[in-house]
Amino acid sequence: MSLLDLxxxxxxxAIKEGRTTAVEAMQAVIEQIENKDKELNCYVTFxxxxxxxxxxKAQEAIEAGTLTGPLAGVPVAxxxxxxxxxxxxxxxxxxxxxxVPTYSAEAVIKLEEAGAVxxxxxxxxxxxxxxxxxxxxxxVTKNPWNTAHVPGGSSGGSAAAVAADECFFALGSDTGxxxxxxxxxxxxxxxxxxxxxxSRYGLIAYGSSLDQIGPLCKDVTDxxxxxxxxxxxxxxxxxxxxxxxxxxxKALVDDVKGMKIGIPSTYFGEGLDSQVRKTILDxxxxxxxxxxxxxxxxxxxxxxxxxxxxxIASAEASSNLERxxxxxxxxxxxxxxxxxxxxxxxxxxxxxxxxxxxxxxGSFVLSSGxxxxxxxxxxxxxxxxxxxFDQAFAAYDVIIAPAxxxxxxxxxxxxxxxxxxxxxxxxxxxxxxxxxxxxxxxxGFDSKGLPVGMQIIGDCFxxxxxxxxxxxxxxxxxxxxxxxxxxxxx
Amino acid sequence: MAKTYEAVIGLEVxxxxxxxxxxxxxxxxxxxxxxxxxxxxxxxxxxxxxxxxNRQVVEYAAxxxxxxxxxxxxxxxxDRKNYFYPDNPQNYQxxxxxxxxxxxxxxxxxLSDGTVKPVRIHEIHMEEDAGKLVHDDWDDVSYVDFxxxxxxLIEIVSEPDMRSAQEVIAYLEKxxxxxxxxxxxDCKLQEGSMRADxxxxxxxxxxxxxxxxxxxKNLNSFSAIQRAIEAETARQIDLLEAGQxxxxxxxxxxxxxxxxxxxxxxxxxxxxxxxxxxxxxxxDISDEWLEEIRSRQxxxxxxxxxxxxxxxxxxxxxxxxITDSKKMADIFEEATALCNKPKKVSNWLMVETMRLLKExxxxxxxxxxxxxxxxxxxxxxxxGTINSSVAKxxxxxxxxxxxxxxxxxxxxxxxxxxxxSALRQTVEEIVAANPQSVEDYRGGKEKAIGxxxxxxxxxxxxxxxxxxxxxxxxxxxxx
Numbered sequence: 001m002s003l004l005d006l007x008x009x010x011x012x013x014a015i016k017e018g019r020t021t022a023v024e025a026m027q028a029v030i031e032q033i034e035n036k037d038k039e040l041n042c043y044v045t046f047x048x049x050x051x052x053x054x055x056x057k058a059q060e061a062i063e064a065g066t067l068t069g070p071l072a073g074v075p076v077a078x079x080x081x082x083x084x085x086x087x088x089x090x091x092x093x094x095x096x097x098x099x100v101p102t103y104s105a106e107a108v109i110k111l112e113e114a115g116a117v118x119x120x121x122x123x124x125x126x127x128x129x130x131x132x133x134x135x136x137x138x139x140v141t142k143n144p145w146n147t148a149h150v151p152g153g154s155s156g157g158s159a160a161a162v163a164a165d166e167c168f169f170a171l172g173s174d175t176g177x178x179x180x181x182x183x184x185x186x187x188x189x190x191x192x193x194x195x196x197x198x199s200r201y202g203l204i205a206y207g208s209s210l211d212q213i214g215p216l217c218k219d220v221t222d223x224x225x226x227x228x229x230x231x232x233x234x235x236x237x238x239x240x241x242x243x244x245x246x247x248x249x250k251a252l253v254d255d256v257k258g259m260k261i262g263i264p265s266t267y268f269g270e271g272l273d274s275q276v277r278k279t280i281l282d283x284x285x286x287x288x289x290x291x292x293x294x295x296x297x298x299x300x301x302x303x304x305x306x307x308x309x310x311x312i313a314s315a316e317a318s319s320n321l322e323r324x325x326x327x328x329x330x331x332x333x334x335x336x337x338x339x340x341x342x343x344x345x346x347x348x349x350x351x352x353x354x355x356x357x358x359x360x361x362g363s364f365v366l367s368s369g370x371x372x373x374x375x376x377x378x379x380x381x382x383x384x385x386x387x388x389f390d391q392a393f394a395a396y397d398v399i400i401a402p403a404x405x406x407x408x409x410x411x412x413x414x415x416x417x418x419x420x421x422x423x424x425x426x427x428x429x430x431x432x433x434x435x436x437x438x439x440x441x442x443x444g445f446d447s448k449g450l451p452v453g454m455q456i457i458g459d460c461f462x463x464x465x466x467x468x469x470x471x472x473x474x475x476x477x478x479x480x481x482x483x484x485x486x487x488x489x490x
Numbered sequence: 491m492a493k494t495y496e497a498v499i500g501l502e503v504x505x506x507x508x509x510x511x512x513x514x515x516x517x518x519x520x521x522x523x524x525x526x527x528x529x530x531x532x533x534x535x536x537x538x539x540x541x542x543x544n545r546q547v548v549e550y551a552a553x554x555x556x557x558x559x560x561x562x563x564x565x566x567x568x569d570r571k572n573y574f575y576p577d578n579p580q581n582y583q584x585x586x587x588x589x590x591x592x593x594x595x596x597x598x599x600x601l602s603d604g605t606v607k608p609v610r611i612h613e614i615h616m617e618e619d620a621g622k623l624v625h626d627d628w629d630d631v632s633y634v635d636f637x638x639x640x641x642x643l644i645e646i647v648s649e650p651d652m653r654s655a656q657e658v659i660a661y662l663e664k665x666x667x668x669x670x671x672x673x674x675x676d677c678k679l680q681e682g683s684m685r686a687d688x689x690x691x692x693x694x695x696x697x698x699x700x701x702x703x704x705x706x707k708n709l710n711s712f713s714a715i716q717r718a719i720e721a722e723t724a725r726q727i728d729l730l731e732a733g734q735x736x737x738x739x740x741x742x743x744x745x746x747x748x749x750x751x752x753x754x755x756x757x758x759x760x761x762x763x764x765x766x767x768x769x770x771x772x773x774d775i776s777d778e779w780l781e782e783i784r785s786r787q788x789x790x791x792x793x794x795x796x797x798x799x800x801x802x803x804x805x806x807x808x809x810x811x812i813t814d815s816k817k818m819a820d821i822f823e824e825a826t827a828l829c830n831k832p833k834k835v836s837n838w839l840m841v842e843t844m845r846l847l848k849e850x851x852x853x854x855x856x857x858x859x860x861x862x863x864x865x866x867x868x869x870x871x872x873x874g875t876i877n878s879s880v881a882k883x884x885x886x887x888x889x890x891x892x893x894x895x896x897x898x899x900x901x902x903x904x905x906x907x908x909x910x911s912a913l914r915q916t917v918e919e920i921v922a923a924n925p926q927s928v929e930d931y932r933g934g935k936e937k938a939i940g941x942x943x944x945x946x947x948x949x950x951x952x953x954x955x956x957x958x959x960x961x962x963x964x965x966x967x968x969x
Contacts, residue, residue: 083538096537103531105538202538209768237540238770316768319570322581323535327634343574366572366763375765 003028004165008074008222011168012115015062015073022062022073022117025168026055029075029119033166041141042161044080045088046120051075054117062115070225072115077167079158080121081128082108082213083202087118091204092136093126095324095331095350105202106237107171107213107230114229119167122157126352127321128178128206130154131421132414135354140411143185144483145450149408152182158216159186163483169217169226173203175210176309177403177428180440183216184403184453187442187480189223189470190216194460195435196241197227199234205320207313208239210432220441220471224248227463243461251467254475257291261469262396264299267427273406275446280402280454283443286476287400287469297395300388302430304381306422309429310358311365311378317355318362324350357418386434393459398469400456401427403440407450427455437463441470442480451480494695495730497723498703499658499688500612500650503665504643505675506619506683507550513618513642514541514584521681525624525635533640535579540769543568547642548591548773550674551616552783554644555592557668557790558611564775566591568616572763576634577621585645587764590615591773597668599660609661610649617643644674650689650700655719659712662686671788671816676855679711686715691736692726701726702736706750708743718743718750725750794819802832808840815854818843824861829868838864838885846889859892867895875899877906879952908955913946916954917962920945931967939963 003025006014014020030048037043055075061067078084081091083101090096104112112118125135133141133156141156143149144164151160155172159182162170172179174192183190191214198213205211215226228249233242263284268277288294326332326346333345351359365374392399405424414421431438437460440453454473458466512519515532531539552562567589570582592614598606621639625632646665652658666677666684677684686709691701706722709715721743726736741750789797791813798809813819818839825835847854867888871881876899884904887893899905907913920942921928930938939960946959 089537091537099537101531101536101538103536103538200538201540204537205769207768236542238542239768315765319572319582319763319765322572322574323537323579325574325576325581327576328534328579329536339576363763366765368761368763371763371765 004032006168007218008071008168009225012071012074015059016068022055022059022075023052025073026051026075026117026119029165029167032164033119036144036164037166039142039147040144040160040164040166041139042122042157042164042166043077043120044090044092044123044136044138044157047087051117051119058115058117067115069114069116069229071111071229074116074168075119076111076116077119077122077158077161077170078108079124079155079170079172081124081173081204081206082171083204084108084118084121087121089121089204090138091127092124092138093351093355094137095347096204096329097137097331099330101202103202105213106199106232106234108202110230110232111171116229122155122161122170124157125154125178126355127204127317128154128173128175128211129317129354129358130415131177131181131424132409133157133182134411134415135352137352142411143408143450145187145408146448148410149450150185150411150414152185152404152408154178154182155190155216156182159183159188159190162186162188162216162218165482169215169222171213171230172216173206173211173213174428174432175207175313176425176432179214179216180403180428180438180453180455181425183440184442184455185408185451187451187453187483188216188218189220189439189441190214190453191223191227191439191463191466192431192437193227193231193463194241194437195432196239197231197243197246197437197463199232199237199240201234201236205316207316207432208320209316210309210313212432220439220467220474221249221252223439223470224252224467245461245464248463248467251464252471253468254472255291256287256469256472259287259292259398259465259469260396261287261292261294262392262399263294263296264302264392264399264401265296266299266302267401271405271423271426272402273446276402276404276406276452279444279446279452280400283454283473283477284400287473290472290476292469295396297392299392299399301381301385302426305385305430305433306426308378308381308385309425309433310361310422311374312382312433314358314362315366315375315378316362318359318366321351321355321359326350354415354418382433385430389430389434389436389459393462397462397465398456398458400454403427403453403455407446407448407452431457435460437466439466439470441474443473443477493731495692495723495727496653496695497690497692497719498650498700499652499654499690499719501646501648501652501658501661502687502689502705503646503648503662504685504687505554505646505665505669505677507547507642507644508673508675509544509546509550509642511544512640513544513547513616514640517640519641523637525633526637528637529639533579534636535581541584541767543770543773544642547616548775549783550642550672551591551614551644552775552780553672553787554646554669554674555595555614556784556787557672558592558595558597558614558646558665560592560595560611560614562775562780563589563591563593564777564780565589565772566775567772568767568770569764570767573760575620576632577623577639579621579636579639583618583620584767584770585617586615588766597661597664599657599664601656601660607651607657609651609657612647612649614644614646617645619643650691650703655716658688658715658719662712662715667791667814670855671790673816676853678853679709682710685709688715688719688722690719690722690726692723692730701730702738704736704738705740706743707740707753710745714743714745717745717748721749788816802826802836804832804836808836811844812836812839817857818854821857821859821861821864825865825868828862828865829872831868831872834868834872835864838868842882842885843889846886859888863888863892863895870895870899874906874908874955876904877953877956880904880906904953906955907950907953908958910958913950913954913958914962916949917946917959917966920949921963921966928967939967
């Protein structure tokens with residue numbers, strides 16, 4: 001058995017027991033990256049020597065007994081929209097191509113305190129805008145299950161790195177599904193916590209009211225352990241919530257007897273690939289056989305989620321991205337005449353087309369005369385969607401849905417039709433609008449051999465329910481296969 | 491017959507709050523640090539940084555709102571005002587548009603003819619200041635200093651209720667007094683901790699309709715405000731008389747040249763795309779918190795004046811000047827409580843304190859001496875321990891170094907000499923040494939005694955009891 005077959009939790013235990021070391025684990029990961037990443041392109045920044053050095057230091061501290069955290073010595077990959085002190089942080093954008101922060105994101109600090117060792121920074125859609133990791137300024141990331149396909153996005157680099165064993169786990173961020181959808185496409189576990197559970201300090205904002213950091217990992221146990229580590233009440237983030245129920249590993253119980261599961265019929269109707277539907281409903285049957293009570297119901301307002309989401313997220317993004325102007329840091333155009341020309345050229349050259357599209361969309365919906373009709377209306381829809389979920393959670397402990405309408409699309413097939421790409425977010429964005437937690441767990445394959453993820457949704461602050469359901473399912477499912485990395489012909 | 495016009499004026503007043511740290515981060519607000527030394531990722535707009543509201547800003551803003559009879563918005567919010575400029579690190583300013591902290595207030599201003607007029611306040615909102623651009627003309631480069639970026643401001647927006655420069659000045663003085671009493675700001679126009687933009691239009695006297703208004707900026711003193719209002723009123727009247735329209739625009743006042751020029755017209759106005767800042771949660775001011783702020787409100791000038799009149803029996807003129815500054819009023823009350831001689835304390839404040847403030851071009855708010863030392867000085871003088879000329883000398887020391895007068899008088903041997911025999915001996919010597927003056931006095935020149943008193947005082951190094959010297963001289967000379 002290879003070291004790479006261990007989960008993050010198993011690895012930490014092995015290191016603690018002296019069966020292996022942080023350095024050996026890092027070396028295994030490095031070897032894997034050297035073998036695979038030329039093709040997969042999971043990493044934007046990977047400094048082998050620095051990673052090894054960090055692993056050596058961690059090992060010393062573990063041996064000295066000063067580093068005892070639950071993830072001590074475990075190599076982790078961090079999505080490139082989280083600031084890492086003294087390490088390039090680009091958001092996969094040209095405009096931050098030279099940006100080295102002087103501070104680390106709070107979630108990164110929490111991981112380091114728990115002993116995790118950073119390998120590098122993973123590729124993503126530029127500023128997390130996209131669903132395929134193809135909008136990155138640093139090349140596409142490929143799906144380890146089939147390199148002709150996308151890994152999903154925007155946390156595609158993180159999801160692919162976990163699937164390809166180029167790390168033991170990774171951090172991603174989720175504004176509209178950016179953790180859960182790539183997790184589904186890559187056959188790994190990914191979770192978006194309740195809004196406010198993980199500090200956003202140091203996360204380069206896309207849609208501030210929707211963004212949450214969460215784990216991409218090999219199994220539900222890792223997910224719970226990582227969640228316990230990164231959840232914190234951070235006084236540097238005003239939207240961070242003080243919680244006393246972040247003992248997520250307590251939910252690792254193989255028991256769903258009597259758990260009430262709602263299946264929103266609207267999520268399983270038109271637009272959902274039939275193989276994806278069948279795979280997920282089969283997984284639901286597994287939970288049913290373990291004693292869960294499953295019921296179909298109608299979830300309201302599903303059709304309004306996408307326009308509301310793209311209005312709110314783009315509005316916030318248009319303002320959040322104003323600071324990238326060539327004045328203080330990052331890219332600045334070479335030739336310009338005067339301030340306004342500098343702004344214009346810097347931003348024209350620094351941002352890619354999808355980012356520009358959302359900046360324009362966001363600026364439009366906030367502009368005088370349109371604010372009420374678009375932005376305010378979207379906020380009202382957001383409140384109504386929350387209400388619809390409140391009603392659902394009065395009846396159910398968890399809701400099960402797909403994470404995406406299809407399995408991973410072929411490279412190059414999405415960007416030409418952005419509306420179609422936006423519609424692909426239908427099952428994930430409502431959670432961001434309502435602040436709800438959701439987990440995506442692999443539950444099978446389509447006929448092309450691409451993984452399918454099942455999304456389990458909980459009420460706000462009810463991560464325990466979704467972790468328990470996911471864990472119970474995982475116990476019944478058994479180990480999920482690993483990608484063989486072969487390219488399938490079409 | 492020539493038409494008569496009236497000016498219609500509303501004010502936007504920015505006040506820099508006296509918090510120790512910035513509105514959304516822990517950086518110091520201290521003035522005058524080397525460029526970019528009072529900065530952090532938050533106030534320089536670094537990626538991933540987030541604002542956290544300083545509670546003290548809310549307390550100051552609410553206190554000013556309460557003092558100006560506003561309704562406090564107990565669930566207020568911050569909004570982003572989006573515009574690109576290099577002194578604005580995020581390219582949006584965090585301000586309040588939709589739910590400002592205070593609304594619908596008023597202050598009463600007293601005009602020179604004694605009438606009292608209310609000026610309504612539309613709203614007061616909290617916001618952050620921008621950084622400062624430094625242009626290097628030699629190198630054709632501009633630099634940004636973010637030390638001021640994130641310093642808390644409140645903007646007080648009045649209704650267009652003022653009709654003259656006199657009313658505007660009275661309104662500003664009233665605001666300044668209230669805010670200084672609260673300790674919310676030092677409100678110094680010259681240093682920019684209080685800034686006023688003037689919205690002004692003119693109309694025919696008696697008309698109910700408003701004319702087209704302009705906004706005048708860059709007013710750094712009361713006299714600049716006065717001159718700018720007079721000039722803008724005249725300019726608009728001239729336009730109307732000539733049958734030309736007033737253009738809605740922002741104008742910049744040049745106080746050296748005594749005129750304003752157009753900066754930008756309404757057509758150039760930017761769309762700020764205001765929306766609620768998603769990085770900040772709504773500010774929830776609970777009833778308890780509001781009550782706490784209310785209970786800490788100080789006694790303001792009007793109430794103080796009334797009380798002083800009843801309690802201390804000092805002249806109205808003194809009361810008016812002493813209560814013009816909370817600092818001065820505090821010193822007065824504390825010193826009076828200690829020595830129980832209000833008129834004497836008031837005299838020290840009215841005469842010597844005011845003289846020294848003027849001499850050193852200081853503001854009453856800059857006073858640093860303690861009331862206890864002033865009270866001791868009053869007691870020393872009253873007890874005859876020191877005479878009045880020594881007292882003045884000692885007061886200067888109190889004013890500048892807050893010395894303890896008991897210790898100082900002792901150490902410097904400044905006690906008044908009341909010893910009859912010691913005095914008599916010196917007086918006899920002076921009389922003997924100045925036969926001409928003695929003769930003059932006896933010949934009817936009563937003023938000659940002044941010279942002899944002076945000589946005696948000089949011989950006694952200023953410490954003699956002047957009343958006793960006078961008495962003794964008269965007695966000796968009349969022999």
